[in-house]
Amino acid sequence: MVTIFENIKKIAIKIDKAIKEEDLGYSNNCNATGDNQLKLDVASDALIEHELKTNRLIKALISEEKEDIMKVNQDGKYTVCYDPLDGSSIVDVNLSVGSIFGIYEGDNLSGDGLVAAAYVVYGPRLELVTVVKGQPAHHYRSGSSGLFSSQCDIYLNEKGKLNAPGGTQKNWSATHKKFIDSLFAEGYRLRYSGGMVPDLHQILLKGGGLFSYPGTTDKPNGKLRILFEVLPFALIYEAANAEAIDDKGNRLLEITPKHHHDTTPCFFGSKYEIAKLKEAYELNG
Ligand code: AHM
Ligand code: MG
Secondary structure, eight states: OHHHHHHHHHHHHHHHHHHHHSOOSEEEEEOTTSOEEEHHHHHHHHHHHHHHTTOTTEEEEEETTOSSOEEOOTTOOEEEEEEEEETGGGTTTTOOEEEEEEEEETTOOSTTTEEEEEEEEESSSEEEEEEETTSOEEEEEEOTTSOEEEEEEEOOOSSOSEEEEOSOGGGSOHHHHHHHHHHHHTTOEEOOOSOHHHHHHHHHHTTOEEEEEOOOSSOTTOSSBIIIIIHHHHHHHHHTTOEEEOTTSOBGGGOOOSSTTOBOOEEEEOHHHHHHHHHHTTOOO
């Protein structure tokens, strides 16, 4: 696992440089989900593929930007699923974006098969969070030497102060709207950039809160992809003394997608906020 995290550190430094220096315009392509791809999406995807293909431990790669599984080493142990550049719709306005990696055992592409995860934040600083199943999530920051220095293990408080509500409000259910309003009425502060990496990172480093991306009338299964986006953060949140559930109250880590580009409604938060959510959605048995 250490060697895969070392690959991710190298990738992070290269993508950070590309974001700062390369063309931000659109390519002529669409990805597997039909989104227009930025030249940076394509460049980040190629960079990650090139670096991870050098690692003998990797059996296969699946990119959010591609339809098909890429076979790498027949004898490899892991499939790495990644979102090369999450938040590409906000990269042009110079907000923080990220890359997300889920490392799955063999062909077991499910919450149960997820054995490690990592994400990179490309912001004013370059940061990395990694987790191995059963161990704490750990925060790193890149210094001027280009090396990542270890910061701390991450733990959320039982209750936080931040509320990051995703999805178009006019398409929320009445239940969801009432619940989000109740958090604001209780004193929670709005913190939502439109990039799940910086939004979830902020909650992790500020001690807690809630990030939600519910099912909406236009997207009943939410927007965020299970293998590339949802499960890696679910592993990190659970390791950080927090919870990650869907709109039925199931742990996200119990999900097995039918297809690798499937999405799910998702909620990540400290214990108090998730308990409030279950109450509001009447999920307590
Ligand atoms: P992307 O992978 O196409 O960038 O989309 C994922 C992003 C997440 O980072 C973020 O949480 C979400 O889309 C924001 O969606 P919305 O614009 O509906 O708030
Ligand atoms: Mg994404």
